[in-house]
Every structure is written in structure tokens, then in C-alpha cells.
Amino acid sequence: MSFRTVLGHEKSIHWLKQAILQKRVVHSYLFWGNEGIGKKYVALQFAKALNCLDKGWEKGDACDSCLSCKKIDQQIHPDVLLIEPEGQTLKVDQVREMHKDLAYRPYEGRRRVVILSAADRMAPQMSNTLLKTLEEPPLHTILILIANHTRGMLPTILSRCQSILFNPLPTSLVSRWLVEKKGMDEKEASLLALLSEGSLGKALEIKEEIDEIPREGLLKEWVGVKSLTLEEIDSLIDSFPSQRPNLILILEISKTIVRDLIVTKISKDSSELIHSDLSETYKVIASQWNVSSLFHRLEILQKTTRALQKNANTRLALETMMLAWAEG
Template identity: 40%
Template sequence: MSHASLLSGLRGIGKHRVATVMAMALTCQTTTPCGTCASCRKIEKRQHPDVFFLAPDGDWVKIEQIRTLTAQLQLHSLEGKAKVVIMDDVDRMTESAANALLKTLEEPPPSTYFFLVTPHPHRLVATIRSRCQGITFSPLAEKEIGTYLTKHAEKDRDTALRLASISQGSLGTACTLDLDVLDETLTQFAALFQKSSNADVLEVAHEWSHTEEGVHLIVESLAGLYRDALLQQTQGSKAAPLHPRHALPKLSSETLDAAFVALHRTQALLATTANKQLLFEDLLFTLLPSSSS
């Protein structure tokens, strides 16, 4: 096994889970990742002294975090087998942190395994990517997600099918998505699309920017609306819309292009420290036909 692996794929698709099971396999007291021995249980509780979990502190993984980690990796492993590092959202690293990590990956301490996890591998510097063995996670089929939701998450069939199509292959998203919140967002947007004043736009942007975990979901759902509009134009009645109850009116190709550019830009900037209210204001003023005060 390579000493560094880069696990990439959609958010909520199981990358972190697989990394955790790999950590169990490398340190398990039996020969397999049993999930029940003391070592496996400690990993599950994030209490294993040789297994390190790292994630952005605030917006970024910072150099101090990498320094602390490297110092810990220099010590002998406490339980004797291997040391494992699982890093989430590894694309969100400051430049100095990335350089420090690169050094460690170039000269890794013995019996140490790194699992770098990210939905955006292309945002990682090439020098780090080239040190890792890439493992790509493909989206799950809608049918599989739907079946899981009806069997294990107590969803009725219609809800399960809608969640499965919106989540686009990510079981984690399907399980955590709140359809009421989603519908509320789309209804708000539809109302603005019909008629909006500048004051309305500012108010909605303010509300959306304060939804904490939900900001990405809001942009994703808007992107879904525009994806529907594009499919409607290219495939007509054969298109299967994600949000049939909130369809947009017919839009020109230029309008669609501008919308996708704006949505993509917003999604990228939401991962940074940019002011979320301003981002949503910009986005809405780009997407809405015209606003009058």
C-alpha cells in the first residue's frame, strides 16, 4: 500500500469512511478491520493515539496544525503497528501548510500512512497530488440511493426518489438534505424571479448568508434549477427535471451561460472567507431578470 493516498469524489460519498476503515485495517489487533477490537473501537471514537484526524481550523488547514502533526509523527507509535493520518478537505490548506505537508510526504516517517480526502482534488497543488496514489469515488446510482433511503432511513417512496435525484449520487447528501428547507429556498427564488425590489434582494441575501451549513445547498439547488432549464431547452419533454415544481421560464443561451458562470463562482468563493451576504447579493443581481427599487 502506498504511504499516501488521495481520496476524491463528491461530498458525502464515503471517502472519510473508507479512510477510517483503512486506518482500522492498518492497526487492527486481529488480521482484518474487525471493528470490535480495542484498537478499532478507539479509532471509531477518534481516541487512538496513533491515528490523527486533521481538518481545516476555521477556513483553512494552517501551518501550525501541520507542525504539530509532524512533531507527533516523529515519536514512536504508541500501540506499535502503524501511524495513520486522515486529513479532510485537504484542498483548503494555506500555502505554507501545503509546503510543510509536502516535505513530510517527501520523507515520510516509517510505517506512517496518509489519507488525504477532498471533493476538489484539482485544487490541491500538483506536487502533493503527484506524491499520492489517487483513489476516485464514483457517484452512486439514483436507484441504490432511493432503495437505501426507503429501507434504512424511513423515507416514503416519493421523498426517497426526489432526494435520490437531487443528491446526484451522494448518499451523505441524500441523508442530510432537508426537502422543506430546499423547497422554501426555491419558492423564495421563484418569487424574486417574478418580481423583486433591491430591498427584497438584500433581505433574501441576508437570510441566506446566515444559514451556516446551508449556503452550499442553496447554490446547489439554484444550479439545479438552471440545469433543469438547460435540459428543458435541449431535450424538451424528455428531460427529467430535479425541481419540477419550481421550473424557470424559458431563458436565452446567454442568460443561462451567465447564470452558470455566476453560480460556479459563488460556489467556489463560499469556501473562502469572502463575505457571504455580498456573494449572495452579487449572485441574485446576476440571476434575476431586473430589479427595481
């Protein structure tokens, strides 16, 4: 594993390689972007390149075969520390312990590299401890903060780090990776890639969750139903998952079902369906709809999903969706 093995992120990797080759590596970096897109993996490859015994500093990349590279791959290198949150957030003691560790010179490598995950989920007290480290960076030490976003992070921390944004991976890359590395069929991989928001990690999480979603039930009891009573609407809203990410996933799956209904209306080719196992049910339900009404429902689902992603009130967003649904 090395920069050569990273999927996507060409621009970010180019910057890091140039920093190594031009000897312009700074003390503090912030790698940020959507969860599960490879930030931590790239940070480890950066650490390998910095400590590679086979002229990593001259090549700008790791060899993957020297003792240092192998130790980092196995996460047993004494100079490469990966600090993960215990639970949902980092603990104060973890950051304090890191601050102490940074005072020591590297044991084996050229640089001591500390990778701090969940840097966007720190309490103010932890942020202040981290800020002390950033204000007086130890020699021979590089700190890499990993964050999903920069909201809530202290401006003084952000100003002391070189920020590198990691963009979502293209859908085609995610799909190809799922087929080649996970052995999925192309249709399943395409669906997961579509829902993943450019994140390999999220694609794999959705894979586990999607089997629990009653797609045919969604189609027959909600997505494909032309009209609902107020009691049915209340019951449906109450049945939706309370956790926002799970609710958004339900809406994303519902969008693919509406999309399939549209395909069923305008094409007889079932190979174009995302959920081809529902093709017979689609034929029955699609016959009751016109295409413009289905597009209207698709638009409503898209608006509701965007609202929830922006932290809109869940109940209000669902009620608004259902009322707009009835107007279609």
C-alpha cells in the same frame, strides 16, 4: 463497520484491498471527490484493515470485533489520528503538530495512520510543512489526505501521493439509503437524492434547508409567472440568497417545480409529481402555459445552474437568466 459497510465506491475499495493483500500499501494517499460522499469513512475503514488484530493484512478488510477495530470506530486508537479543520481551514499549528506526531513509531498497531481532512484548504506555509513530511515519510506511517478537489494543491504534493478519485454515488443508492437508514418516504428521498449530486452528506444538509424554501411562493411569484417588469426582476434578484450554494439550491428546487408543471400539462397522474402538495396550484398555473415554453424555462434554469457552479458572476448570471426568461 468495515469495507463491507461502505455504500458504493467499489473500484476505490478494490484498489485499497488489493494494496493490503499484495503488501503494496504506499506511504501517502490522496482521497478526493465531492464533499460528503464517504471519503473519510473509507479512510477510517482502511486504517482499521491495516491495524486489525484478526489477520486484517491477510483478509484485506477489518473484522470489526477486535480491540483495535473497536478503538478506531470510537476514534480512541492512539495510532489513528483524524485531523479536522478548526473552522473553514486547517491551521498552521495543526499541520506542524501532525509533523511532530509522525516521527513516533506506532504505540499499539502495525501502522500509524494520519487522516488529514480539508487538504485542499491549506495556506502555502502549511503546504510546505506537509511537503516535508511527504518527502521524508516516516516508517510504519501512512498519511491520507482528504480533499474535495485538487485545484490549488501544490503539484509537488500531488505527485507524492497515490491519488484515488471517489465518484458521486448513483442517485438510486442515495435514495435507497435515505429510505432504509433515515426512514424517509420514497418521494422525499428521491427528491433529495436528485439534488444531492451523489453525496449522502449533501442530501442530509438539503433536508434541513429545503423546509425553509417557500416552494409555493417560488411557484406563484416567479417560476409560474409569465412576465415580469424590470422592477420586479430587480426585486427578485435582490431577494435571492447571497451565498452561492444556497442560490444553486433555489434554482435546483425551481427546476423540479418546472418539471412538475410539465408533468401537469401532459399527465393527470399526480403521483408523478415531486411536490404533490402543490398539485392544485399546478393545475391553475399550468393552464396558462404551453409545454415548449416550460421546457424553455427548464433549459434556462439548467444553464444558469451550470454557470454558477463554474463560479460565474452571480448578479450577471441572474440578470442573463431573467432576460432569457422573459423571451420565453
